[in-house]
Amino acid sequence: MSEKSDGRRGRRRRSDADRSATAVLEAAVRVLGRRPEASMEEIAAAAGVARQTVYAHYPSRQALLSAVIGKITDDVIATIDAAGIDTGSAYEALMRWLDTSWGLLDRYPLLLHPSVATIDPQESHESHLPITSRLERLIRRGQDAGEFNPDLSVTWLLAATMALGHAAGNEVAAGRMTSAQAGSALRESVLRLYRTDDRQRVDE
Amino acid sequence: MSEKSDGRRGRRRRSDADRSATAVLEAAVRVLGRRPEASMEEIAAAAGVARQTVYAHYPSRQALLSAVIGKITDDVIATIDAAGIDTGSAYEALMRWLDTSWGLLDRYPLLLHPSVATIDPQESHESHLPITSRLERLIRRGQDAGEFNPDLSVTWLLAATMALGHAAGNEVAAGRMTSAQAGSALRESVLRLYRTDDRQRVDE
DNA sequence: GCTTACTTTGACAACACTGTCCAAGATAAG
DNA sequence: CTTATCTTGGACAGTGTTGTCAAAGTAAGC
Numbered sequence: 001m002s003e004k005s006d007g008r009r010g011r012r013r014r015s016d017a018d019r020s021a022t023a024v025l026e027a028a029v030r031v032l033g034r035r036p037e038a039s040m041e042e043i044a045a046a047a048g049v050a051r052q053t054v055y056a057h058y059p060s061r062q063a064l065l066s067a068v069i070g071k072i073t074d075d076v077i078a079t080i081d082a083a084g085i086d087t088g089s090a091y092e093a094l095m096r097w098l099d100t101s102w103g104l105l106d107r108y109p110l111l112l113h114p115s116v117a118t119i120d121p122q123e124s125h126e127s128h129l130p131i132t133s134r135l136e137r138l139i140r141r142g143q144d145a146g147e148f149n150p151d152l153s154v155t156w157l158l159a160a161t162m163a164l165g166h167a168a169g170n171e172v173a174a175g176r177m178t179s180a181q182a183g184s185a186l187r188e189s190v191l192r193l194y195r196t197d198d199r200q201r202v203d204e
Numbered sequence: 205m206s207e208k209s210d211g212r213r214g215r216r217r218r219s220d221a222d223r224s225a226t227a228v229l230e231a232a233v234r235v236l237g238r239r240p241e242a243s244m245e246e247i248a249a250a251a252g253v254a255r256q257t258v259y260a261h262y263p264s265r266q267a268l269l270s271a272v273i274g275k276i277t278d279d280v281i282a283t284i285d286a287a288g289i290d291t292g293s294a295y296e297a298l299m300r301w302l303d304t305s306w307g308l309l310d311r312y313p314l315l316l317h318p319s320v321a322t323i324d325p326q327e328s329h330e331s332h333l334p335i336t337s338r339l340e341r342l343i344r345r346g347q348d349a350g351e352f353n354p355d356l357s358v359t360w361l362l363a364a365t366m367a368l369g370h371a372a373g374n375e376v377a378a379g380r381m382t383s384a385q386a387g388s389a390l391r392e393s394v395l396r397l398y399r400t401d402d403r404q405r406v407d408e
Numbered sequence: 409g410c411t412t413a414c415t416t417t418g419a420c421a422a423c424a425c426t427g428t429c430c431a432a433g434a435t436a437a438g
Numbered sequence: 439c440t441t442a443t444c445t446t447g448g449a450c451a452g453t454g455t456t457g458t459c460a461a462a463g464t465a466a467g468c
Contacts, residue, residue: 014413014466039455050416055457155380156389163371167363176359185360192396218436218443243425254446259427409468416463424455434445 021057023047028068033108040064072108077130079104085134090142091194097135098165098190102183105169132158139194148194157193164189225261227251232272237314244268276312281334283308289338294346295398301339302369302394306387309373336362343398352398361397368393 027047031038040061044051058064083100085093105111111131139157142148152160168182177185231251235242244265248255262268287304289297309315315335343361346352356364372386381389 016465017414020415040457041455051456052417052458053415056415059457061456152389152392153381153385156375156386156393159371159375159380160368160389160393163367164364167367171360171363176363177357181357182360185356185364188356189360189364189397193393216437220434220436221444224445244427245425255426256428256447257445260444263427265426411466411468413466414464417461418459420457420459422456422458424453426451426453428451429449431448432446434443436441436443438439438441 017057020047020049020053024049024054024057024064025067025071028064029071029108032065032068072111073130076104076108076111080131080134085138086141090138090145090147093138094142094148094190094194095187097138098187099183101131101165102168102186105165106172106179132162135161142194146196149196152193160193161190164193221261224251224253224257228253228258228261228268229271229275232268233275233312233314236269236272237312240314272314276314277334280308280312280315284335284338289342290345294342294349294351297342298346298394298398299391301342302391303387305335305369306372306390309369310376310383336366339365346398350400353400356397364397365394368397 024043024047028043031043031046040054041051043064044054047054054064058067080097080100083096085097087093088096136154136158139148139154143150143154148157164186168177168186171177172179172182228247228251232247235247235250244258245255247268248258251258258268262271284301284304287300289301291297292300340358340362343352343358347354347358352361368390372381372390375381376383376386
């Protein structure tokens with residue numbers, strides 16, 4: 001998915017072309033992450049190339065956007081899967097999921113506020129799917145095992161968890177909380193949503 | 205604030221001018237509520253007037269936007285104040301605040317996701333202030349009285365509450381939950397965030 | 409060092425939007 | 439009925455965007 005192996009017969013792809021392409025992609029991740037409505041001009045400037053060079057590698061704004069989403073999604077999936085959501089108790093796994101996702105939100109603010117949905121509802125929902133579907137599975141497992149509060153629906157817990165994550169990211173971005181404060185508040189809050197009523201607090 | 209009493213000396217302001225102005229404002233609330241990036245053309249069409257007529261009453265897009273925000277804010281403040289946030293137990297007041305705000309979110313989707321912040325961070329923060337400041341006062345009162353969980357900061361409870369409200373609104377908008385389901389999930393979730401650890405569930 | 413792929417610069421068309429002006433035509437106020 | 443006010447359609451300047459093209463410069467590959 002990431003490798004573009006266009007079968008050219010002639011010479012190899014020149015190295016600076018590669019450099020430009022990746023520079024543009026990385027700049028796009030950075031810039032569009034903060035402001036999805038940023039112009040191609042801005043992205044080009046951030047990448048240190050001319051605007052036309054961007055078009056040399058990505059034929060349209062939409063294409064660049066897709067590449068950005070793809071890159072982020074790949075990374076996100078890999079990171080989450082590496083955290084091993086399906087092992088251990090659901091509670092434990094949830095905490096791991098939270099820490100991992102919190103780190104990802106830090107790295108990719110695009111997953112946050114700027115409402116990815118604003119830019120492309122279709123593609124954004126699909127891009128979120130690999131993240132949410134894993135959490136959804138985890139929630140189901142926890143509820144089935146009696147570890148998680150069964151009063152709140154899976155749908156809602158999913159939405160609420162994402163919303164709290166977004167909120168935490170925002171508070172940090174707005175400078176109202178430190179990353180550590182927000183992270184701990186997020187854990188505590190999610191725990192309160194998920195735990196069964198009889199469960200006492202466990203974490204320190 | 206709402207009355208524009210321009211001291212004309214000659215004839216009175218014509219009635220159709222008034223009608224147009226309010227039609228435009230109402231249409232703007234509706235249209236910009238859903239999509240803040242909507243063009244003046246769209247708003248005019250929704251109001252059933254020509255684009256130039258919009259400019260006859262609101263000299264610029266920004267002016268119209270301010271009027272929209274002002275109108276919504278006025279209504280929101282009045283509605284919340286009417287709910288009497290400062291009387292009764294903090295818990296009780298919180299539930300009243302929630303119900304009221306939930307209704308408002310239903311009425312003004314602009315307060316929701318479309319990230320008002322996207323359109324004008326400055327003005328949006330000020331427009332949210334009358335809402336958040338009242339909740340903030342309530343949270344403080346509850347924590348001081350020992351009714352609310354003191355482990356989570358006022359700042360965070362504020363952000364988390366708003367976030368959950370937004371999430372609930374979205375779930376309804378996306379058709380994944382009914383308004384009743386989302387409302388009850390919202391109450392339950394907020395309750396879980398605010399209550400002290402020893403408190404047992406009270407609501408039905 | 410020569411060839412070729414890539415980049416850059418500048419210019420340009422197409423489009424959408426905001427904001428303005430004017431000249432009729434419609435209509436409410438007196 | 440008269441008149442000031444309002445609405446409307448057409449036109450237009452200004453701006454900012456995406457996307458394309460061609461010519462000239464630059465650097466990688468052999």
